[in-house]
Amino acid sequence: MAPQNKEQLDQKKHERKAQIMRAAIKVFAENGIKLTKISMIAKEAKVSHGLVYHYFTSKDEILYASLDWAVEEHKSAKLFQELNDHEVSPLEQIKQFTLFAFTESDTEISNGVFRIIQNLSSTNDLPEHLVQFVEKAGQFYIESLYPLFVEGQNSGEIIKGDAEELLGIYLTVLSGIMADDPAFWKDNTEQKVGILTRMISER
Amino acid sequence: MAPQNKEQLDQKKHERKAQIMRAAIKVFAENGIKLTKISMIAKEAKVSHGLVYHYFTSKDEILYASLDWAVEEHKSAKLFQELNDHEVSPLEQIKQFTLFAFTESDTEISNGVFRIIQNLSSTNDLPEHLVQFVEKAGQFYIESLYPLFVEGQNSGEIIKGDAEELLGIYLTVLSGIMADDPAFWKDNTEQKVGILTRMISER
Amino acid sequence: MAPQNKEQLDQKKHERKAQIMRAAIKVFAENGIKLTKISMIAKEAKVSHGLVYHYFTSKDEILYASLDWAVEEHKSAKLFQELNDHEVSPLEQIKQFTLFAFTESDTEISNGVFRIIQNLSSTNDLPEHLVQFVEKAGQFYIESLYPLFVEGQNSGEIIKGDAEELLGIYLTVLSGIMADDPAFWKDNTEQKVGILTRMISER
Amino acid sequence: MAPQNKEQLDQKKHERKAQIMRAAIKVFAENGIKLTKISMIAKEAKVSHGLVYHYFTSKDEILYASLDWAVEEHKSAKLFQELNDHEVSPLEQIKQFTLFAFTESDTEISNGVFRIIQNLSSTNDLPEHLVQFVEKAGQFYIESLYPLFVEGQNSGEIIKGDAEELLGIYLTVLSGIMADDPAFWKDNTEQKVGILTRMISER
DNA sequence: AATGAATGAGCCTTCATTCAT
DNA sequence: CATGAATGAAGGCTCATTCAT
Structure with a gap:
């Protein structure tokens, strides 16, 4: 019995996504969009490529979501x-x-x-x-x-x-x-x- | 078949290569190396992609030779x-x-x-x-x-x-x-x- | 935690399986075997795909067990x-x-x-x-x-x-x-x- | 020197396409569209999967072109x-x-x-x-x-x-x-x- | 020399299956 | 028991490269 409440799970899930998005931003920035392979993002985030698709539906969505996230997280705040x-x-x-x-x-x-x-x-x-x-x-x-x-x-x-x-x-x-x-x-x-x-x- | 002497042939050959290298420089510059496809160079040079491999042995060689050629031809001179x-x-x-x-x-x-x-x-x-x-x-x-x-x-x-x-x-x-x-x-x-x-x- | 006796538990377990098998029959029939995804069965049965694997060991077993169950339950009877x-x-x-x-x-x-x-x-x-x-x-x-x-x-x-x-x-x-x-x-x-x-x- | 004229080449190309389309019709019919893999068509046509994409741009196009071809070739005629x-x-x-x-x-x-x-x-x-x-x-x-x-x-x-x-x-x-x-x-x-x-x- | 047919390695994406909680 | 996170094998498609003509 691992009695984690929903909040904790959501928290964890969010962190996982953030972990992938952070990796995505980095790799996209370094290699350009076309040349960025999912495997590169996965490796940078230290997850399997399959998991990336558990959280995002496509390379494009990764890009879009990561940008959104990064902007929200970093830009506006500071x-x-x-x-x-x-x-x-x-x-x-x-x-x-x-x-x-x-x-x-x-x-x-x-x-x-x-x-x-x-x-x-x-x-x-x-x-x-x-x-x-x-x-x-x-x-x-x-x-x-x-x-x-x-x-x-x-x-x-x-x-x-x-x-x-x-x-x-x-x-x-x-x-x-x-x-x-x-x-x-x-x-x-x-x-x-x-x-x-x-x-x-x-x- | 007009019997061309060796010199003429060499001349022609060289022009063909130059034509391809000129195209290569342009396309490599515009798209980046990885994103440049042989077909793009061939199209720019108005030759078949097969011919590109007649003059060069690989994409890398095209790049290398084209750079060399461009530098020799243009840089020092002008x-x-x-x-x-x-x-x-x-x-x-x-x-x-x-x-x-x-x-x-x-x-x-x-x-x-x-x-x-x-x-x-x-x-x-x-x-x-x-x-x-x-x-x-x-x-x-x-x-x-x-x-x-x-x-x-x-x-x-x-x-x-x-x-x-x-x-x-x-x-x-x-x-x-x-x-x-x-x-x-x-x-x-x-x-x-x-x-x-x-x-x-x-x- | 209401302490249920073994019979009740078995009963519940059996119902769960039946619920999944009923869903499986429907989805397999509608989509064909190869094109049926575990997620489709799980969704139809309103359970998580993980649970499906709690009761069955593989897609093939789901198919086999569901057919057996359906035949026993319905055919001979009626x-x-x-x-x-x-x-x-x-x-x-x-x-x-x-x-x-x-x-x-x-x-x-x-x-x-x-x-x-x-x-x-x-x-x-x-x-x-x-x-x-x-x-x-x-x-x-x-x-x-x-x-x-x-x-x-x-x-x-x-x-x-x-x-x-x-x-x-x-x-x-x-x-x-x-x-x-x-x-x-x-x-x-x-x-x-x-x-x-x-x-x-x-x- | 293989002096084939354009007509012959076109003829050959057409035959190749027909060969693939014939295979496609067969495999699509036997397995259904979704379950048909390009590799199955390629194997049936005895060509590499790459060649299939040399003649067609996608699985969908193979399907569409093959149907068109088959209908033209067989239906109307006879x-x-x-x-x-x-x-x-x-x-x-x-x-x-x-x-x-x-x-x-x-x-x-x-x-x-x-x-x-x-x-x-x-x-x-x-x-x-x-x-x-x-x-x-x-x-x-x-x-x-x-x-x-x-x-x-x-x-x-x-x-x-x-x-x-x-x-x-x-x-x-x-x-x-x-x-x-x-x-x-x-x-x-x-x-x-x-x-x-x-x-x-x-x- | 020149063309484009032919091949296969590699990447994106899906999905069965396993595992941690 | 139940969930969904995590993995990896496999299929569609692209493209560098080779080859027959």
Whole structure:
């Protein structure tokens, strides 16, 4: 008799799923979606491939659910807690955001989400729900940073020009780095962020 | 049957191979190595997939030979013809290089090589000869630009700091963009290069 | 925990098994043996698939036990209760049998058994015990109806000819219909039986 | 140098496809659609499973193409060449049709088509094109025989009643036999057809 | 040289079966 | 007794590679 109540079981089940989703995010991010094999996710999560299908119905669902989970779990909770700190200048806030996006506790996850979204953006024939997801996710970054760019331009901190285009360039650079060399942020993070923001800072 | 002499045949053969390698570079660059199918290369080259195996023995060999060919054919010949123009400042030369690397006439090839090398760098279990190849290619960019960075620092045009690290950041940004969003360079190229170089330019 | 005595427990256990076997017969009949999934049986029986394996050791055993159970429980008890009614003519008895075989109260079961046996007959590599089972079941129908055919021929009600062959044709037609279109019997059953028996009835 | 012209190659290709389709019809008919494995078709056709996919893109397409091919190849050509023989009575024509449907030269194919259509009819979620195909095929038999039934009723040869329903019963019996016991027709075919048509013949 | 027919290894997914609770 | 988590064998399909023509 193992008298576990329903709550405990649900808890366990949820952890199992999380375990798989965490693995999925990591492996998807590292290898790209097409090249990620279920067996890789299973191995990373230390479960059999069969079990993966016990919790998810398809590779696509794994991807979708994992993204959803990761975003809920990581993004909303923490990503912008400090972004509305009106004590500091817009440019400073942008730096903090940049810094933060790559240094939060569970870097692997949020980093992974970023890279996966990258990967998705360049994919054709994306199913509608993923298209929306990607757009939403993209919007998220844009909507968060756009006001700061405009504000910075008004205060003379940020160079003139089409704010949206400027933001586009900045985000392309960031996502490019993440896709290309995630280890980039390991050392001297603040200094590197400083250099990156020089792109847009007025002298 | 027009009796062609050996030279003509060799010529023809070489053209055929070049045709395939050109296609390979393009398709490898666009899709990544693993995701590139022989049939895609064959289609791009407008030959049957069987013929591809007439000239090359395996997918890996196509890759290797195509890279070699592309580098020999394009890189050394043209990439730096203007880089030693001592009329312009180091920073300007860096801009020109950046611009050039993405806009030269045969962009597709050199750009492709760049992206393929990107792709290779993130691959594990690379056979030794490719490892060396990748390293050599990386070295090439570094060796070409490093002097310009130092020179720029000396002349006060480029911000202080470890020149090698600065160059590393700059190249990471560039390669990230290419891996991530090659279309980035389509419009307003000069303006974008201008913004990118702001990262390293002293005010 | 209400302390139940052994008998009650046995009773309960038996009911559980019956519940599963009833479900199995139904699902096997509807979907065929190979296409029946354990999960379908479990769902039909409203138990978990794990429990199915608590009572049976394999899919094959479920099939075998269910058939045995169904035959014992239903066939002998009821199928021919009226067949020896000597008030009516042999042809009439054949009609009643035909009618009965598809319309008796617990149609689902006996009908199901019929269809499963159909299914088994067309299977190769049947284990020996099932071969015998199928043969025995076939024999059952033959032995029951054969005397009626002979009797009918003697009384001039049924057309002349090899009684066994005639019966074979009749049973092939019946079993074909059941295998092919069980819904056939839904409407106008008596009329349809009337038409079918015209095959063998002397005018 | 194997100077085969295009025609020869096309011919060969067509034969290969036909070889696979013939095998497909046989295996699909014997095992049902779901239970038919590509490997079974490949084995029957004596080719590798890979080659099957060289000619067809999916199991479904194999099914669809094979049915189309079989119908074109066999049905139209021969099935009704004699059906419009106005020398003989409607009932006789029905007998001839029945006989013919099971004894034409390439029995395996036309028989197979019949069984596969049977199988399809009882399938849910059939893709639209197959639904139409099945209906069309069903219509074919109905449209061919229906006039004969009506004619026979008018001439008093066939029993009264809803001609459509009568035909339905007759076809259900036929298709049931084919699904259930194709070997039924091996011996004494004419006699058996005679008995079957007694169902509908007036005395 | 050139084509495309042919093969088989490998990945996604399903499902019978076993096991921990 | 009961549940559902966990495993792995097997089948559909893709694609690199080989081969006949």
